[in-house]
Amino acid sequence: MLWSMERESKKRVGQMHKSIVRLLPIVLLATIFFTLLLTHIDALDLLYSYTRAHEEMQLDEIILGIITFIPISLIASLYTTRKFLYELVQKEKELEYSANHDSMTRLANRNNLLQLLDSLLVKAKRHESRVAVLFIDLDDFKLINDTLGHDAGDALLYQVAKRLSENLRESDILARHGGDEFILLISGIEENNSASKDKDSFCKKVTLVTQRILTTIQKPFSIENQNIYINASIGVSIYPDDGDDKSTLLMQADTAMYRAKEHGRGTYQYFSQDLTAKQNKLMLISNDLRRAIDNKEFVLHYQPIVELNSGRMIGVEALIRWVKDGKVISPNDFIPVAESIGLINPIGDWVLEECSRQLHSWKQENIPLYIAANISGRQLWQKDILEKIINTTKLIGVSKEQLEIEITEGTVIKDSFRIATVFDGLQSSGIKISLDDFGTGYSSLSRLRQMPISKLKIDRSFVNGIPLNTDDIAIVKAIIQMSDTLSIDSLAEGIETEEQWRYLRDIGCQYGQGYYFSQPVPAKKIEELWHDNYLSSDKHLNPPAALTT
Known part of the structure; x- marks a missing residue:
């Protein structure tokens, strides 16, 4: 619409310019004629009055005065006309520039x-x-x-x-x-x-x-x-x-x-060319995502967090799932899209509210688990993110100590100053912070020391090679030793075998999660795991054969 209006405006200006050029001689003659007519009538009247008062003036003196006055009037008229035309042309140039340039950056629009x-x-x-x-x-x-x-x-x-x-x-x-x-x-x-x-x-x-x-x-x-x-x-x-x-x-x-x-x-x-098909798929996912929020198609699954020495489940990590047409869609397939189209904030708000509701429900059933909820970097850029987290827990009626916020290492590196401000606010409110995917970024020891982090989560890419890959072993040991030095808890992600569990436990890793203990499951399944294991005599999370020997 704006483009068509600018084009029409430019077209009208061009037509006006052509008309002015054609009419210029007529305008000049008309201006001179009317100027002379008006000014000379006044002049002649003035001269007539003057001569009546000074009868001694000769006719040649009167004619000389008239002849002198005419060119002066003509010059004044020409100057006025020239000024008018100059301003008109300048206005035309300004209008043309505005129609073709961005007012803020002065670049072509x-x-x-x-x-x-x-x-x-x-x-x-x-x-x-x-x-x-x-x-x-x-x-x-x-x-x-x-x-x-x-x-x-x-x-x-x-x-x-x-x-x-x-x-x-x-x-x-x-x-x-x-x-x-x-x-x-x-x-x-x-x-x-x-x-x-x-x-x-x-x-x-x-x-x-x-x-x-x-x-x-x-x-x-x-x-x-x-x-x-x-x-x-x-x-x-x-x-x-x-x-x-x-x-x-x-x-x-x-x-x-x-x-x-x-x-x-x-x-x-x-x-x-392969990007075209990918872009079409992205557009379809974007449209479906917008409807998913209104249709309440998101659900949370929970993966147990286990104390490696005792085998006790002490908490869970909340992981979002999108259920569309009966199919469960992984967050890896839709979270990047949600971030790119600006939907991550409402989705993140829903996750916080749902975690708080689930904590309240477990509190009523005397299940003392905490929930670790993932927060994206874009959510942390919200001015009211701190108030939003605190108010959500207060409104639903759960203890802030039961909620743990997980931030990826990459997010911390990207804007450490902004993140540090949010972290300080979370810590003063009693909310714990864990650093997710640790080891994939380049966090320095001094940066970690300055941030109120309570837990380092060792990325699964390093756990996969344990206990055979010497490089992975060296990295994991270094992370655990560093966390001990800084009085920060360590948690290993992606534990899938008994050998990994035993090795991590023996080198001092305190907590772990992974398919060896349980895949992410609905809240009801977590409650069953709690009652089956915590009300039993060994109080170990299945598989008991691995954890009780």
């Missing part, structure tokens, strides 16, 4: 971009050269707006646009596509013709530009007297290989950009 891309494709076709379309999307820009405000977000967009513009060639075209999205057009027309026609050579050049953009954006931006760090995901499509019209090329670049986000963000991807 989407309307202008489409026209420029059309023109570029026509030239590329004529010269048999290539054009690259780079779809640049800032990662987690919404978090900047949510935490620092929209003014800070606008300032960041302006600085990003300015920095990108300063690192491009004169022939490159940069435009703001909308929101936190930018489009860069790279043409091979100006270069050596053979190099432009060769796809590999052209793509090498495009790759260098793409890498330079990522490096440029990763440098800190100064916003409101603090350094802000962001990344960008970039999708690339190539004319004519990936499409021969503007709509197709933009769509393919957009698809490649989402693939880059799936690969960890802060990177780039070229379009390939």
